[in-house]
Amino acid sequence: MPHAPGSKAERPTLRDVAKRAAVSAMTVTRVLRDDPRVLPGTRERVLAAVAELGYRPNAMARSLRLGHGSGLVGLVVTNLANPFYSRLALGVDSVVAPHGLKTVIGNTRQDLDSERELVADLVGRRVDGIIAVPAGGDQRHLAAAVAQGVPVVCASRPPAGFEADHVLVDDFGGARNATDRLLALGHRRIGFLGPPAAVYTSTERLRGHRAALRAAGLPDDERYVRQGQQDIEQAARAAGELLALPDPPTALFCSNNRNTIGAFRAVTAAGGDTALAGFDDFELADALGLPLIIQAYDSDELGREAGRLLVDRMRSAPGGGAPARRTVLPTRAVQYGTPRPAPEPCP
């Protein structure tokens, strides 16, 4: 069915359908909403008109009239290129889609201004809820969204300065466990690599790491801690620096997969036998030909749980009734390859 060029390219409206079926707009609505009290004959005619015109109800107009949201869920993440976040997105979508909700992605590139703008835009679009991985400590824009009545769920990092449902990973416990495993292998000088301290997960994981060291009666040597690496190159450089210390660590604990991969590169390049442990599993981690202790967790599930919390919240009192809920996902340790013990077992 070709369109006559130059004719009105306007999309058909309810009225167009009504006119074509020789009924009123109301009747068309009724047919579309499966109202039982329409004569079969009328229904037929209406459906025929709908098909002929290729009519699609305007969801915006409908939402406006009905007074509810747009049927959208805003997803605010820092970097969709990281498989971690795309998994999260997928998890969210898999839960909210069955409820007729679509997911709008917002990539903030770790930029707080972008995040603010994005959240304001989402609120303006009347999203039914927001799932966010807050980039920084300043979350007033999220607090504002909550104040405006938009349900917010924080994923991977907790809300700061306001109440909201959130899903976290057991960052502290997982990190402590990873470092404990290195300690059990006899390592006594263990380096730490991670993204900037402003990133909640990194700080928590560093806390866990330090707790393990302290429990083992080891000093907390600042020289072995490198925070701030956002990508693989930076991580490799930082790891290289640690390995070049006069008294280099015999093992490294990396608080996210970017840093683990960077450390892997540095260790490989140095040709040494530094042991590696990391947080976040990643594809091909088992194929690197280097032993690796990984604290893994299900990032899909992180998204799904965030989606569940959001849907629950949307359904309950819009006035923000129930108290905020928190879910903490466990991690599990995975050992790839044969563990590397410390080079010289302490006497």
Place this chain on the structure above:
Amino acid sequence: MPHAPGSKAERPTLRDVAKRAAVSAMTVTRVLRDDPRVLPGTRERVLAAVAELGYRPNAMARSLRLGHGSGLVGLVVTNLANPFYSRLALGVDSVVAPHGLKTVIGNTRQDLDSERELVADLVGRRVDGIIAVPAGGDQRHLAAAVAQGVPVVCASRPPAGFEADHVLVDDFGGARNATDRLLALGHRRIGFLGPPAAVYTSTERLRGHRAALRAAGLPDDERYVRQGQQDIEQAARAAGELLALPDPPTALFCSNNRNTIGAFRAVTAAGGDTALAGFDDFELADALGLPLIIQAYDSDELGREAGRLLVDRMRSAPGGGAPARRTVLPTRAVQYGTPRPAPEPCP
């Protein structure tokens, strides 16, 4: 529904702001749209009221009144968990976001029904455009969207049965080049692994592979072709089958990264020295300790270009003026490790 006294959960509207600032609704609009002809004093009052109420204009109502779309771009992909698609999504978003457009993701899980439903939903939401990686040969739902006046851009696969802008990768050329490289190493029995034949890219790449074989005067042995593998496990199994043939291939060409990784697993497990070539680059491809020829291309750029085509199209005649455009992205060959020549150079 009892109305809670004092705590009206309703979001403030333009009128609320107007009332509070003691002006008319129109004036508030003008202030918000930066109309120069409002008295500074009035503007102040209005802005104050806006701030006090935390007012956010309702984008849906605005779009409805203005008669234009929702400011959304629909992105239809088969599997966001594949880094390829998340990169694509990121590329799209990076281009459309600066135009004030948000990206709505639609994950179809390779299901044609989901795709149909999704596209219909997006059209109903009055998205300003759709970027799709069509799952199958039946694309009538996309054709319908185009007929309704929604600009559609196909990414990675061409439109079938209708006209639309699209961005492709040089599947044929890249595949032929990869197989040529294996041939140059002396390989004469080369296996092919890929996703189902219904996937356009796979079929094109198989064509390229066969063209290279034919040009080298080699037979096109069906036993060496395995199509249908969607994930790494299936690919590993298929690769294992090829390697177990009485006269096994000495090299494998894999038409996407899932199959390359699967083949890598199988070759490693078999302990043989089968040579590998693949389409699509992937993280850590260089760290597998196995030589690998990869036809790489920029999946971000694929998304960006799709975004550009879409934005261009949206700006030009809404009546579908200009003829459909096509962009083909080049691939480049990357060699990881030292090439593996064929075991016994033909005499």
Place this chain on the structure above:
DNA sequence: CTGTTAGCGCTTTCAC
């Protein structure tokens, strides 16, 4: 400079 009127596409309410 500011206000009034009308209506985007849809649906609720109340007639017929």
Place this chain on the structure above:
DNA sequence: GTGAAAGCGCTAACAG
């Protein structure tokens, strides 16, 4: 069983 009127929140087009 069906229709007419009114209005969701916003803004173009005209007053004033």
